[in-house]
Amino acid sequence: MGTMIRQHVVVHGMVQGVGFRYSARQQATRLGITGFARNQQDGTVELEIEGGSAAVERMLDWLRSGPRGAVVESVDTSELRPTGDDDFRITF
Known part of the structure; x- marks a missing residue:
């Protein structure tokens, strides 16, 4: 599985309403990624x-294009300390 890492990610572009x-939650579940996503x-x-x-690198690759209908212009990332989350959730 490799070393556990955590990334803060901000996805810019036409990424809301699509x-x-x-x-992202479906992709994270497939990859065994935990954390959250919010608008x-x-x-x-x-x-x-x-x-x-x-797995985090594969998730970042996916985030660079997103789902059908999204237009990703850029993705900013920064490293965080892992927290040991046990699921991936959508927060508001």
Whole structure:
């Protein structure tokens, strides 16, 4: 599984109103990623993703394109300390 890592992610572009958070949760579940996704008032989607380093990299790759209907312009990331979340949730 590799070292557990956690990333703070902000996805910019047309990423609200296209099912981005729900699709991200499905992808995270497939990859064994925990954390959360939420819409921000500025139109971005903010996530924290935690898992094995390879799984987090695959999740970041997915976030760079998102689901059908999304137009991802950029993805900002920063490292965080893992928290040991046990699921991936959508927060409001």
